[in-house]
Ligand SMILES: Cc1ncc(COP(=O)(O)OP(=O)(O)O)c(N)n1
Ligand SMILES: Cc1nc(C(=O)O)sc1CCOP(=O)(O)O
């Protein structure tokens with residue numbers, strides 16, 4: 001699906017790039033875009049912000065940026081286009097997504113750019129959220145005329161679209177649409193309750209809410225009076241027919257999957273029957289159906305990983321040791337001290353030797369009933385029978401790794417800032433690395449993500465995540481206070497005089513924090 005931009009949006013994007021250049025940035029950030037959106041006070045975005053009490057001058061001063069850029073008398077020499085930061089790209093993809101859902105012509109306007117900014121965590125989103133603007137209340141402003149307009153698009157065929165309000169034609173269709181809208185709404189509610197109360201995942205809850213609100217907006221596009229007028233619950237022969245599979249639910253997870261299925265089916269019905277009255281509206285139900293599939297994957301991944309990593313709080317990274325004997329000794333000690341996962345991280349070994357070491361570690365971890373993760377290499381992870389593979393931002397993508405290790409293997413992803421965190425969750429990571437928290441003797445970093453990032457991770461997801469980077473017995477308390485429940489360490493154990501004692505000390509600290517890890521619900 002191809003989107004195009006309104007002239008106002010194009011101007012805002014150009015200005016955002018200019019603003020980024022003026023501050024000598026290496027990439028365009030969401031803050032550049034927010035400042036650029038209010039540069040033109042008549043833009044839809046600026047109008048919406050003003051309605052929420054956020055005037056341009058407040059935005060510029062809160063962002064610490066210059067008031068509107070004055071156009072240079074001479075055109076500026078054209079340079080290479082500045083790259084977009086990951087957060088900016090997230091905002092853009094959300095903006096396009098909102099335009100697709102709300103605008104018949106799929107035109108991305110400044111209001112959609114603003115909605116994109118709200119969805120991309122960071123200072124721009126924080127500023128806007130501080131003014132009380134959330135996706136939920138912003139959705140009302142996205143092309144309101146088209147969001148509620150129900151006049152059909154011209155169909156390709158000669159057959160005129162059904163007139164929903166015409167008795168006879170309308171009633172049957174109205175009953176189908178009414179029942180399906182209710183089923184979709186109810187299914188989403190059941191799913192939301194699981195994510196909110198069983199998983200306690202605020203990020204996923206926000207996503208499900210967003211889908212629920214967009215469903216409500218799409219249903220508004222149908223003639224509500226006709227739907228209610230067509231309702232005949234008592235006369236519906238399906239109301240009292242309950243199959244055995246509908247009644248039996250083995251556990252909360254089965255309730256969850258059944259309700260995702262029910263929601264997707266109901267959306268499919270809405271999509272198909274709405275084609276008879278309004279193809280554009282039908283497209284909105286289609287987009288929602290795909291969103292529900294994505295949500296299902298995200299929720300089941302979160303629930304599955306939370307269950308499978310349960311109380312696995314301490315990951316120890318080993319590697320770079322001179323001999324196989326050194327490696328097996330350290331791994332044995334770490335396991336005896338209470339490591340729940342061993343990650344083999346080799347950087348200079350020939351593949352054959354790496355695989356041989358991996359197979360040894362596999363045996364030791366299996367004996368200790370601990371997990372074994374291989375760093376960087378899905379191919380070797382599969383050959384060694386590892387439980388999973390860990391991928392960094394420059395390693396093969398999660399999708400490619402999945403093709404090698406299969407659907408059940410654990411795939412962890414390193415993240416160093418919030419956009420990467422969100423991206424990894426969306427891509428289906430089974431767990432996350434969150435760091436570097438402190439400077440490390442194992443790996444050099446030019447920038448530290450610090451404890452601030454640990455706090456952000458704690459606020460964002462309940463997918464299992466491991467704080468990593470320079471964590472030792474002396475500083476682990478700070479990491480736990482920032483919200484971590486799991487840590488990954490290397491030197492603190494591998495280079496300790498007694499790896500066993502070092503692992504045991506870390507483990508004891510981890511156990512001392514209240515257990516909010518494993519959900520009681522399967
Ligand atoms: C748990 C965990 N988190 C982060 C990393 C780092 O992975 P990556 O960024 O790919 O760097 P290398 O470890 O490959 O140097 C990790 N290995 N484990
Ligand atoms: C390999 C690695 N990756 C990190 C990240 O933040 O992505 S921190 C790190 C080093 C972890 O070792 P130590 O506990 O000795 O600092």
Ligand SMILES: [Mg+2]
Pocket residue numbers: 375376390391392395
């Ligand atoms: Mg790597």
